[in-house]
Amino acid sequence: MAEFIMLKNLAVLLLISFLGMQTAHAEEELPIYSGVGGNFSAVNQDGKTIEFNDFKGQPILLTFGYTNCADICPFTLGYLSRIYAGLTKDEQKKINVVFVTVDPEYDTPEHLKKFMAHFNSEFIGLSGTKPQIDNIVSLFQAKYKKLSAENMVPTKNIRQVTQKTLTDESNTQEDKSSLYSHTVTIYLIDKSGFTRSIEYTGTPQEEFVGKIRGLINE
Template identity: 30%
Template sequence: MFKIKTIFTALSLSASLFLNTAVLAETTIYDIKGNLPDLKFDLKKIDNDHFTEKNLQGKVVLVFFGYASCPDICPTTMAELSELRNSLSKEQMETMQIVFISVDPHRDTPKVLQAYVDAFNNGAIGLTGTEKEIADIAKRYRVAYQIGKPKSADDANNYEVMHAQGIYIFDRDGKARLLSSNGEDTDKIKQKLETLFN
């Protein structure tokens, strides 16, 4: 009973860690094996090419939900994931794939999103979709986010987005294995990843 309660506390983490809270707590990594569905999606990457979980077969996949104009949590996490990737061996680098899924599909076109992730030089793939597609995948992995109303009637693109922070880690078979509260302690995440590369 305690284990189940702990797992669901971990999963509800996404609902409580919002971007404007500036929460920089110690990195906690939860074992979520068997508590979230397998990796599955059908979204778009640059040039509007469809991209699914099948394109990631055999990879250890780190998924982060955010948006390109995020002022703090997203760039910080992406920089930390770059540090993590650079600490791996060449073989491990080739086996790991970072995926950044936008929760702001109105502003984040595939081109905008890929340009954003490319700035971090970590080989990440930026993915987006329709509002419904994003809502569906967020629901699948219990990711909380909220898009605010435009601040001005004259500028429909001027609005705030709140979203949970957390890095979802899937093994080479697409099974959900780990949930990291953030990317701050890259050594701790790397240690956990070691078991998934084998």
């Protein structure tokens, strides 16, 4: 009788262990967000025309913003810098972090390159024509809106309140740049180009890094 009880308890423990493993596996497997994302063309911070499909084979972290954003964009890129730093050097080489501007008129490749370098020189900034940007925004079901003329502000004033002092020639000019409201989500895209997770800066670093590693190892 005692032997039977022991065997029964062992069977229960094995079942619990198996179910736990299955649950953990299910939690780690990310779904595919159908209809979110797709191929597009744009211009990178080096002035080179690229296709989104050029990034296939490596997971991508993609977000929208613009270089004259006073708070949200620097905060998001700072967060992504911390996520990136949480990966090993080898893992860092296996992903791409992409920042798509919603202000292509002001955000030339030159501006983007300087801006991205303040966070991580490995990050990729993308610009292009307004139709190109509108297409990318639409593909990812994102939104952006140029604010009214009353919100036009001197560029040099914005740059003084960003996360880091972004000193360049525009600090001495009175050129003006628009303000925008825009989607602030971070799209986690797999090696095949499918969106697998939509994150925010509130996602715990360890959790986000774990999802990235999962896609690297797929």
